[in-house]
Amino acid sequence: MILRFTLPFHTTWGQRLVVCGSEPSLGSWNLAQALNLHYSPASGIWSHEISLPDDQAGTVEYKYILLDERTGNEDWEWGANRRVEYDGRQFSRIVQEDYWRAAAQPENELHTAAFTQALMRRPARPASKAAAATKPAARLADSVVRFQLVAPRVDSDHLLCVLGSDPALGAWDARKAVLLSDTSYPTWTADVALEHPERTTQYKYGIWDPREKKILHLEAGDDRVISPSADRKTLRVRADEGFRYPTGHWRGAGVALPVFALRSRRGLGVGEFPDLKLLIDWAASTGLKMVQILPINDTTATHTWVDSYPYAAISVFALHPQYLNLDEIAEFREAADRQELEKLRDEFNELDFVDYEPVMKAKWQFIKTLYQQEKAAFLADPEFQAFREEQKSWLVPYAAFSALRDRFHTADFSQWPAEFQTPQNLDELTAETQPDFDEFGLHFFTQFHLDKQLREAVEYARQSGVVMKGDLPIGIYRHSADAWTQPELYHMDQQAGAPPDDFSTTGQNWRFPTYNWERMAEDGYLWWKQRMSHLARYFDALRIDHILGFFRIWEMPGHSVEGLLGHFSPALPLHRHEIEQRLGWFDHGRLCEPYIRWHILTDIFKEQAEAVKNEFLDEASFGVFHLKETVRTQRQIEALFEQKLAADPHNSEHYVWLRTSLYKLVNEVLFVPAEQADFYHPRITLPKTYSFRELDEPSRHRLHDLYNDFFYRRHEEFWRDQGMVKLPAVRYATNMLICGEDLGMVPESVPGVMKALGILGLNIQRMPSDPSVEFGHPNAAPYLSVVSPGSHDMSTVRGWWEEDPIRTQRFFENTLGHWGEAAPYYCEPWVAREITAQHLHSPAMWAVFPLQDLLAMDADLRRANPLDEQINVPSNPTHFWKYRLHLNLEDLVQEVGFNHEVQQLVIKSHRLQVY
Known part of the structure; x- marks a missing residue:
């Protein structure tokens, strides 16, 4: 029997299509021996065929690949392997009428477990009954069309149907539509022997309500078309492009x-x-x-x-x-x-x-x-x-x-x-x-x-x-x-964290070892694949914390307590000659050693400056100081003050202030050394240092240019490549819906990589990705994203509202649209309701709310003190994670009035409907 592959596709000069698969004639998954497709300019279709045994049944798996001879790129189509089941005793010819499955399409994420295992989960039905109802038997000599559509977005109570011009498709009588089987959901199929295969057949797919026995939605757009055919004993597999929903994207x-x-x-x-x-x-x-x-x-x-x-x-x-x-x-x-x-x-x-x-x-x-x-x-x-x-x-x-x-x-x-x-x-x-x-x-x-x-x-x-x-x-x-x-998978002598951001002005030091990505790559990131597979045991969707770490992590040496002396890893550090060329000079002592002068001591320590100098500093020359050998690093300072605090706990407030102030002195450098000798990283936020401010004006100007180039231009392609190497192994290890926490100092390349891999981004209103705006607007979020008024690392909406009344007034007018009105001092329930509704109406796929922010809409249910609702304080490395909901969930389930209000907000935003 013959298996013919057909694919409409527009290529440019130097590009060609091949099909690679499980059969020897398809290369046995060896791309170098894949089957070349031939292009027909008249039809715009690429095609070729292979032979299969006449007297056997079996399965062929395959995929299409776009090859570019100019760039050497090999682009495999998106999705799981295609499968075609054949039986040479029933058909002498199978024609696969396929369409290219493009990557980075929003609807691709509907194929994840979040939708197929939970949201659109198919109810258990008797398999034999479903097959009999949706798959008409075909006579041996018939030309049969197999309607095949991959469509995960079908409500659990509904089915797909096909309606068309041929009498076997109902002759456009909606009551006679042919139902498709969901046995292989999210792929829907129905085999139909057309009564008039010699004629052009027009058809469309629809959503069928089996209880009402009617079509709820017929897909949008032009009719689909089947060209006439006189072939006998032929199975034409119409592997159609996705269902064309008339109601736009799904949102939840x-x-x-x-x-x-x-x-x-x-x-x-x-x-x-x-x-x-x-x-x-x-x-x-x-x-x-x-x-x-x-x-x-x-x-x-x-x-x-x-x-x-x-x-x-x-x-x-x-x-x-x-x-x-x-x-x-x-x-x-x-x-x-x-x-x-x-x-x-x-x-x-x-x-x-x-x-x-x-x-x-x-x-x-x-x-x-x-x-x-x-x-x-x-x-x-x-x-x-x-x-x-x-x-x-x-x-x-x-x-x-x-x-x-x-x-x-x-x-x-x-x-x-x-x-x-x-x-x-x-x-x-x-x-x-x-x-x-x-x-x-x-x-x-x-x-x-x-x-x-x-x-x-x-x-x-x-x-x-x-x-x-x-x-x-x-x-x-x-x-x-x-x-x-497995210590070989980590750099145990280093520490991971985050550079300074809205959460912490001195950066975050999580004290975790950093990953040895080179070692992880040797076995194809097996540890990550095992980790993701285990998470898929429990979850259908996943938030990847600090996804920026797959591009570069903020790495600090073991002797750091705060995050300011860290650097991005991997990175492209500067050689001292490059610094000298860009700056006009290089002085290791001035640029790389803590810059400590008497007036700085008096500014930081006030009347304590003399005592600090005597206990912790050596005077190198008049007014110029170095830290003593015993307190050269922040870890040494930390250890010393642990002893002081243990010996004299009544003075803990003073010791904590003094310790933090000494950390500032250690941070007073403009460059931090890289692993390689004579290579350096500019210290993060160096323009805020005393050391920078006291350079001459030309040096400040040149150093500022070097700083901006290093952090915002030098690494973009380098970090993009890092993400594209590491993230696919993690992303495609499971079928979970993946969301990335991409807040903070985000390289320009990150959104593009996440979009290419179908990873949803995070949009927090108080931390907009656009640096030109003070507050993000949920309406500006892309579809493949999650919008939220806050996270566990922030104060709740009510807590934030009271932190800065002047900022709150700007938000009230500019973001909520209350021009010229005075913002209430407290976040009243109606204000919380407006913020919730604003997020629900976003075009983002998901709007996710901390429960505390939803309860803020009800004066009787919300907690008395909003400060008790914050889960974490990132600037405090010893924070006690002890937050507990103040209501029993058994009681919350019974709050009919409040629950109805939340449901109505969801309904009005169209986030409850499937189509």
């Missing part, structure tokens, strides 16, 4: 809240995975189609409140034990345990914040009791055994790491006994036959039940038509199972 709305902040009556002082079902119920009742959370990985490093920081995971795979609901595991056999649990539940649930340490202490106590109680049945459970085998690559190292952390009272594995500092024989170490197995078995038990409870909540969300959106932290914790098992 969602809510954001960390799991730890969920409050329910059954929780133990902290949100737990089963509580997600309550939030999902509330979201579904209000028309919100997404629930977005913060990272949920285990962060247990110190067993103190410091572990509340959700971005410092000790494993990028393991889940945090705080989210485990004890009741869903088993009931305690001992009455005393049951009474103690209820007593602590009442006590912790009375608190208006997450009291991390007591909660975790209690939780571990109960988990250990349940483990011993259920141990025999648990270890024999086939479901656990399957889980352990499937997840062993991370589960065994994690259990070993966690047990050794507790055995040696530190997560810093460099402090463990030598035989444990590098992992070895972990299967043997954690074997059930070992006398100390319970140390490790406890963590197997905990992770198994966490995984089970989370997957139940995720499946509940999918069944409710709600997308669960997770969060991927950009870094890993320095003392983690990941660093313990």
Whole structure:
């Protein structure tokens, strides 16, 4: 039999099309041996054919590739491999009438799991019945047309149909439309033997309501056309371009809240995975189609409140034990345990914040009791055994790491006994036959039940038509199972963070090691693919934290505490000769050593200047000072003041001020050294230094030009290439909808790369990407983006409203449109409602709101003090993440009036409708 490929496509000189696939005649996926297509100028169609066995049935997979002989580019069409099933006993010829699938199209993102697994999830139907209803039998001698359309955007209660001029397609009688099968959703198919194949056939696809038995929407645009054919025993596969919706792009709305902040009556002082079902119920009742959370990985490093920081995971795979609901595991056999649990539940649930340490202490106590109680049945459970085998690559190292952390009272594995500092024989170490197995078995038990409870909540969300959106932290914790098992993947002597921004004027130092991208590339970014695959176990959408890190990360040496002495990595540093050429001179002491003069000391330290000079400085010459050897670095200063604070806690306020002021002296440089000798990076925000201001005017002018060129022009193509190498491996490792947190100092190349890869950007009204405006407007957001009034790193809308009344007045007039009116001092409910509505009417695919900002619309439901609603303060590296919703979710679900108001806002913005 013959398989013919046809593809209408316009090329330019030097371009050609090939088809590569699973058959030897298609190159067996070797592009060098792909099948060349031939172009017909008369029809504008590229085509060629291959032979397949006459007496067999099988499947061919293939893709089209555009080759450019001028540039050497090889552009594979977007999407999964095409598949054609053939049966030489039924047809002697198959003609694939395909269309090119272009990358970077907005509708491509509707093919992600967010839509196919949750929003447009197909209900279970009897397969045989569906096939019989939508696939007319074709006689052997017939010429059959297979209508094939990839269309994920079809409501779960609806079907696709095809209506056309041929009597077999209903002769344009809508009641006789042919229904397509969703057996291979999101691909819809129907085989039709046309009654008049010798005539031109016109047709269109439509949305069919099976309950009303009518077409709801017929697609827009001109009729599709099938050319006449006299072929017999031929299958024509009309692999059509997408459904042409008459109602524009799909748009949805969602809510954001960390799991730890969920409050329910059954929780133990902290949100737990089963509580997600309550939030999902509330979201579904209000028309919100997404629930977005913060990272949920285990962060247990110190067993103190410091572990509340959700971005410092000790494993990028393991889940945090705080989210485990004890009741869903088993009931305690001992009455005393049951009474103690209820007593602590009442006590912790009375608190208006997450009291991390007591909660975790209690939780571990109960988990250990349940483990011993259920141990025999648990270890024999086939479901656990399957889980352990499937997840062993991370589960065994994690259990070993966690047990050794507790055995040696530190997560810093460099402090463990030598035989444990590098992992070895972990299967043997954690074997059930070992006398100390319970140390490790406890963590197997905990992770198994966490995984089970989370997957139940995720499946509940999918069944409710709600997308669960997770969060991927950009870094890993320095003392983690990941660093313990694969230290070669990280630069352990460096620190990751962010340059100065609206969150922190001195930059952010997350203290995570940076990635060794060169080593990661050697195995095709396997670690990232494993990480993404594991996240896809739980989520259909994902926020990538600080996606700029895939282009370049802000890297600081180990001796830095603040972020100002960092540099972008990778980067193209300046050689001293280039600096000398651009500046006209190079003096290492003046440019690269802290610039400290007496008048600077008096400006920073005021009347304390003399005491500071005597204790911390050496005088190099009159009025010129150097820091003493013991306080040359910020880490040395930090260590010294830790001792002072411990010895004299009553003077802590003074010591913190003094320490911060000494950090300023260390930062007083204009260039920081690169790894290579004689290469340097300009210090970020150097125009704000005393050192810069006290240069002569020509030097200031030339240095400012060099600075702007370095940070805003020199690296654009370089960083674009970095992103295009690293991000595709992460983006295409799963079918999740990917959103990137692209706030801060964003290279110009980033939006283009994200668009090319179908990654949604983030638009925060208070942090506009356009530097020429003070506030972003949701109406200016592109379709492939998420708009939000704020994030977990910001004050809520109500808190922000009260921070600066003058700025608020400008926002009230210029962004909300209240020209000439006085802004209310407090963010009144009607103001919060206007801000919410403004975001909902944005053209962006998603509008996602912190729950606190939605509750701000109701005077009775919102929290009394907006300052208690902020989740994180990025400028504070020791922030206690303890925010907890002040309402029980059980009660919020019952707030009919408020929930109706939210739903009406969503409906009016057309974010609740599928078409």
